[in-house]
Amino acid sequence: MRGKYRPQLLDLVRINTELAVKSTSKKAFRKLPNLSGAITALTNLKGIGPATASAILAAAFPEQAPYMADESMLSTPGVEATDYTLAEYLNYAERIKTCTEQLAKK
DSSP: OOOOOOHHHHHHHHHSOHHHHHHHHHHHHHHTTOHHHHHHHHTTSTTOOHHHHHHHHHHHOTTTOOOOOHHHHHTSTTOOOOOOOHHHHHHHHHHHHHHHHHHHHO
């Protein structure tokens, strides 16, 4: 899975205005706990894909949105970790949720 270095993404991110970032972030945060809606909202920003969107959500709401880190995904049973798609993230998030619920019972 290992993410590829894409220097052009930073140029795309810089195109986003402060107003766009703030309004899109607020819109995404209001969609929680609907991870699909929140990730989709954030990926409307230029240069933001599901992995970066998951980092934004995890920073603000770590108990609701796991970060789509390569190492974590690769070590999560049932996660293929082959690409950075919304479907892959949602599968990963569900597996993490199940795992944390099982650990909380112990």
